[in-house]
Amino acid sequence: MSQMQENKLSTFDISGFQGDLIGWYSNEKRDLPWRLNRDPYRVWISEIMLQQTRVDTVIPFYNRFMEKFPTIQALADADEQEVLKAWEGLGYYSRARNLQTAAREVVALHEGKMPSVPKLLGALKGIGPYTKGAILSIAFGQPEPAVDGNVMRVLSRILEIDEDIALPKTRKTFEALVRALISHEDPSSFNQGLMELGALICTPQSPMCLFCPVQQHCRAFHTGRQLELPVKSKAKKKKTIRYAALLIHNSDGKVLIEKRPQTGLLAGLWQFPMIEMGVKGETLEGKAAKELGIGLEVGDKAGVLKHVFTHLIWEIDIFNAITTVAEPASERMRFVTMEEMEERPFPVSHQKMMPYLSREQ
DNA sequence: GAGACGTGGGG
DNA sequence: TCCCCAAGTCT
Structure with a gap:
């Protein structure tokens, strides 16, 4: 001391x-x-x-x-x-x-x-x-x-x-x-x-x-210094990342979800596939097909979402999409029913997307 | 030691 | 809208 x-x-x-x-x-x-x-x-x-x-x-x-x-x-x-x-x-x-x-x-x-x-x-x-x-x-x-x-x-x-x-x-x-x-x-x-x-x-x-x-x-x-104490330095500004989230329906009426990696942000939780939208580049459909390994048809924007973390911000455009593929290409991805979805842990950011799931099919 | 790591509430 | 949090720990 x-x-x-x-x-x-x-x-x-x-x-x-x-x-x-x-x-x-x-x-x-x-x-x-x-x-x-x-x-x-x-x-x-x-x-x-x-x-x-x-x-x-x-x-x-x-x-x-x-x-x-x-x-x-x-x-x-x-x-x-x-x-x-x-x-x-x-x-x-x-x-x-x-x-x-x-x-x-x-x-x-x-x-x-x-x-x-x-x-x-x-x-x-x-x-x-x-x-x-x-x-x-x-x-x-x-x-x-x-x-x-x-x-x-x-x-x-x-x-x-x-x-x-x-x-x-x-x-x-x-x-x-x-x-x-x-x-x-x-x-x-x-x-x-x-x-x-x-x-x-x-x-x-x-x-x-x-x-x-x-x-x-x-x-x-x-x-009279109770309002000056404690001394605490300020946090720095957050970075913003822009994504497109895809609610991908197949002909069985199921929706595609993926498990996040076992380390890092929201580790081990499930989410709807997200495509990072950097400065320009390819179309969303093209990027999605490449990153997800399946062909799909993207519909109109269904909604937007801003989610604030401690150290970063996600700005997400939400799209419904349709695919004819029955099985996902990757092991960490699954087509699931609503019931199966509810058994798995989702971050709040993706719970907020669930109301945008297309009802038909 | 700095940065990563969630969410919801309050002023 | 924006900023600051709220009984911290890990890398």
Whole structure:
């Protein structure tokens, strides 16, 4: 820890802060499904789902997931497509794939029980520094830091830390601070209290300082700097990619879909074939025939769609098309009925295209 | 360390 | 419309 941070802690009322934070959390914490008990599996699933995702969004996914995969063994035994289907619409799909990989690791290496040793837990796929600390403190009661965006924002204000929280190295600063601040009597309530405070009171936009249980401990409130902190550098602009999406019907009344590659964007999910439309070039029909390996007749544009990801934008023109081909040329492509389509995981971008499917045939 | 990696909600 | 997010991790 730097000299400046040690100075800030030397005049800080640690036990008073712990008491006020934990007292508030005990009274005001939300009643959430993953707070039913401390079962490490339940805590683990919740922490993965909550990564970069709001509580209100997670709740229904969490309940359905726990019903479908009640144990680590059940998750390990499941088909990957089944797990992705349960994750459909939640985003960041590598979380689901890593989760199942880790479940299989736990079965193979730890007799099906979540390890409570930090190094073993952190070695599991998809469990980084934050999730490791969250599981260790919440499920196993260990005084380990669990530093997420909330914790960095809250502590930036309370201790007036001016480091850029967008920089990866900054997390280490806050882990050191939490190690100095954390309650050894109730590390779970301390860590969750910090996050709950960030979610309910010490929000990014308009923090409700007048209702804050640790207002008297907050340096930023006393200096009026709560709106300036935390320091966070801006993201860069997104790139736009233009596509034509093809809803290709055959004479059996089925529609052509393809499975995306096992790595990268939307890995392992299914979609309607898309043709990238760069600057000019061949006709859509010609490009489609070449890339898909089948002849087809493209109809009028059925609609347009804009889908915004974290780092890029898809602008998609949607076309219905007809082919006389009965079997796709590629292994990863299938002609399917509507019923068969619904069994497979699709990204939201392609769910939005389904209403444009031609009814006739 | 920078960039990839989803989605839906709010101001 | 646009920008900022929301309990991060992997490469």
